Amino acid sequence: MGSMMKEAEHVIEVEKLTKRYGDLLAVNDISFNVRKGEVFALLGPNGAGKTTTVEIIDTIRTPTSGKVSLLGMDVTKKKHDIVPRIGVLPQGFSSFDRITVRETLQYYSRLFRLRDTDVDGLIELVTLKDKTQEIYKNLSGGLQQRLGIAIALVNDPEVVFLDEPTTGLDPRARREVWDVLLGLKKKGTTVFLTTHYMEEAELLADTVAIISKGKIIAMGSPGELIESNANYLVLTLQFVDEQAFEIVRKMGFEPVQDNRKNIKVRVEHTDDVQKILNAIKDAGTSLHSLDVRKPNLEEVFLKLTGEALREGPAGGRGAE
Amino acid sequence: MNPRVVGANLVVSIKSFYREKTAMFFTMAFPIILILVFGTIFMDQENVSFHLYVQDLDHTDSSAQLVNTLELNGKFQITKVEPAVNATQYAKNNKLNLVLTIPEGYERSLMQRMMRNDPNASATITYIYDPSSTSVATKMEILNSVFAEINQRMSGKPPFIRSAETSILTKKYRFIEFFIPGIIAMAVMTASLFGTVNLNTELRQKGVIRKLSTTPITRTDWILANILYQFILAVISTIAMLLVSYAVFHISLQINAWLPVFIVLDVFAFVGIGMVLTRFVREAQSAAAAANAIMFPMMFLSGSFFPIEMMPGFLQTLARILPLYYVNEGLRASMVFVDNMAALRNSAIIGVFAAVVFIMGIFATKWEEGK
Numbered sequence: 001m002g003s004m005m006k007e008a009e010h011v012i013e014v015e016k017l018t019k020r021y022g023d024l025l026a027v028n029d030i031s032f033n034v035r036k037g038e039v040f041a042l043l044g045p046n047g048a049g050k051t052t053t054v055e056i057i058d059t060i061r062t063p064t065s066g067k068v069s070l071l072g073m074d075v076t077k078k079k080h081d082i083v084p085r086i087g088v089l090p091q092g093f094s095s096f097d098r099i100t101v102r103e104t105l106q107y108y109s110r111l112f113r114l115r116d117t118d119v120d121g122l123i124e125l126v127t128l129k130d131k132t133q134e135i136y137k138n139l140s141g142g143l144q145q146r147l148g149i150a151i152a153l154v155n156d157p158e159v160v161f162l163d164e165p166t167t168g169l170d171p172r173a174r175r176e177v178w179d180v181l182l183g184l185k186k187k188g189t190t191v192f193l194t195t196h197y198m199e200e201a202e203l204l205a206d207t208v209a210i211i212s213k214g215k216i217i218a219m220g221s222p223g224e225l226i227e228s229n230a231n232y233l234v235l236t237l238q239f240v241d242e243q244a245f246e247i248v249r250k251m252g253f254e255p256v257q258d259n260r261k262n263i264k265v266r267v268e269h270t271d272d273v274q275k276i277l278n279a280i281k282d283a284g285t286s287l288h289s290l291d292v293r294k295p296n297l298e299e300v301f302l303k304l305t306g307e308a309l310r311e312g313p314a315g316g317r318g319a320e
Numbered sequence: 321m322n323p324r325v326v327g328a329n330l331v332v333s334i335k336s337f338y339r340e341k342t343a344m345f346f347t348m349a350f351p352i353i354l355i356l357v358f359g360t361i362f363m364d365q366e367n368v369s370f371h372l373y374v375q376d377l378d379h380t381d382s383s384a385q386l387v388n389t390l391e392l393n394g395k396f397q398i399t400k401v402e403p404a405v406n407a408t409q410y411a412k413n414n415k416l417n418l419v420l421t422i423p424e425g426y427e428r429s430l431m432q433r434m435m436r437n438d439p440n441a442s443a444t445i446t447y448i449y450d451p452s453s454t455s456v457a458t459k460m461e462i463l464n465s466v467f468a469e470i471n472q473r474m475s476g477k478p479p480f481i482r483s484a485e486t487s488i489l490t491k492k493y494r495f496i497e498f499f500i501p502g503i504i505a506m507a508v509m510t511a512s513l514f515g516t517v518n519l520n521t522e523l524r525q526k527g528v529i530r531k532l533s534t535t536p537i538t539r540t541d542w543i544l545a546n547i548l549y550q551f552i553l554a555v556i557s558t559i560a561m562l563l564v565s566y567a568v569f570h571i572s573l574q575i576n577a578w579l580p581v582f583i584v585l586d587v588f589a590f591v592g593i594g595m596v597l598t599r600f601v602r603e604a605q606s607a608a609a610a611a612n613a614i615m616f617p618m619m620f621l622s623g624s625f626f627p628i629e630m631m632p633g634f635l636q637t638l639a640r641i642l643p644l645y646y647v648n649e650g651l652r653a654s655m656v657f658v659d660n661m662a663a664l665r666n667s668a669i670i671g672v673f674a675a676v677v678f679i680m681g682i683f684a685t686k687w688e689e690g691k
Binding site for chain 2: 058059060080083084086088090091092093094095096097098099103106107108110111112113135148151
């Protein structure tokens with residue numbers, strides 16, 4: 001990146017970080033910085049090394065090699081000084097089954113040896129006001145995650161780590177969690193987020209780092225990433241009959257058919273759109289609908305890695 | 321160590337326990353139920369009375385007197401069987417394990433022996449019995465001893481060998497008093513072992529431990545809170561067991577400073593084993609199975625329910641390598657036999673064991689997810 005940041009503004013500095021599990025190279029020599037006050041998203045598919053990376057930074061795991069500093073301290077040496085100043089929502093967060101929302105927040109506040117935690121304020125922030133007396137076990141997945149975020153904020157941390165905060169939630173619950181995270185962003189909290197939802201990164205992040213097979217392959221704001229990696233358009237066509245796919249293919253394009261029978265074609269110029277439409281018209285095939293748009297992060301990712309961020313559409317309903 | 325952090329964990333553990341009814345049942349109610357069930361069974365055996373069916377074919381004053389003698393022995397409740405029925409068939413039909421038959425001519429033979437001193441005159445009393453029944457042997461033994469006494473008295477000479485009894489105990493104790501220290505030791509073991517295994521595996525599997533590793537709680541705080549929690553449960557459970565035993569069975573046991581000592585050692589030993597176990601068996605279900613594999617031999621072989629002297633020699637040797645054996649022996653030494661030296665010896669053995677496994681357990685407990 002071109003812009004020079006002052007050292008003091010980096011709350012996280014990762015330099016040549018590598019983590020091995022036996023023969024498996026989970027994180028392969030990655031380097032990046034996170035600025036104070038930004039929402040930084042590590043975007044990648046399952047098994048890319050997201051959780052390993054975040055867990056090394058938030059002191060759960062130790063690195064094989066490389067240097068990681070958090071709030072100016074070495075994470076391998078200063079765990080005890082770092083922990084009171086950060087908040088963590090680990091992957092697959094869970095809490096004590098039979099302890100209520102309020103009791104859980106009071107418990108974590110005591111672990112941080114705090115006496116003046118604004119438990120009600122936290123409950124308000126994650127909109128759990130009418131669930132304070134509910135035990136953890138009886139909360140839905142989305143509410144459990146929101147409680148997890150409140151717990152991560154119990155010590156008023158300088159950096160918040162959220163490891164896949166919306167994985168496994170239905171779209172509505174995911175939106176509700178996003179609302180909470182947008183609130184954090186507005187407050188200027190530094191957030192380190194991992195996700196495999198492109199929409200999540202696009203919506204929340206100031207900076208996105210795309211990670212694949214333990215390597216960071218691109219980094220920048222969502223806009224920059226799209227601009228620099230995907231200077232093409234995506235044309236989506238919905239046909240009545242199947243032969244349209246062949247027509248487009250014979251023209252020299254590389255159409256892809258998704259599971260809703262839409263044909264997606266990547267085109268360089270708006271002229272190409274015109275050419276394709278003309279060819280279809282000439283063949284006498286009728287068109288249901290059409291859509292031309294700029295690519296999104298998911299397509300950037302697809303282009304950079306050749307693999308999908310995750311299986312199936314975002315709605316989680318699975319392929320028909 | 322931070323008292324507020326330990327306190328916070330203690331509060332969470334106790335609330336969780338109180339709100340989880342099955343855990344409450346198995347920790348508190350189950351040992352009490354065991355005491356009530358076994359106590360009632362053995363209570364009956366102490367002033368036991370057997371049913372005895374007698375068919376008097378002689379139907380004379382002498383035969384009636386014999387039946388009366390049996391009744392006066394106090395061990396039998398006698399039911400008369402009609403002389404007209406076939407006793408064997410009667411026993412079969414009514415599923416009786418023993419019918420005693422006094423033969424016709426009993427009085428005549430008795431007179432012959434008494435009056436004419438005829439050594440050939442005798443009466444044969446028949447035991448019609450079911451050899452597969454467990455209590456029949458005891459019944460027959462008691463009957464034999466009653467008949468032996470009658471025979472001896474008829475000989476007119478005083479017995480040669482007499483017996484005198486000297487108990488090695490300062491007082492006579494009942495089975496229930498032997499049983500209760502064993503149940504206390506077992507209940508504390510079970511709660512400590514399973515409590516630790518469940519807590520650690522479940523919380524690790526659910527990811528709670530991972531979350532805790534990102535807070536300032538230390539391993540020492542965590543272990544200390546768990547030990548304290550298990551100790552509080554053990555004390556409550558022991559008090560409940562003792563209260564029920566006093567109220568229902570009027571037991572008389574010595575309660576002294578050894579009781580808390582052995583409870584503490586019992587807690588430390590089995591929380592330690594639990595911690596070591598959860599280090600190596602990571603899945604909650606297999607950890608529970610492993611805990612069972614440790615618990616069951618302890619329960620049955622270390623003399624919780626019955627004295628190990630009742631077991632074959634090699635099992636007795638095995639019992640002596642089980643830690644619970646020393647808790648049982650120690651608790652009995654202090655509560656039943658009031659033998660301070662034996663209590664001290666047993667507490668030293670279990671104390672060393674508890675210290676070793678507990679230290680191993682501390683090292684085995686890890687916050688990190690592994691390298």
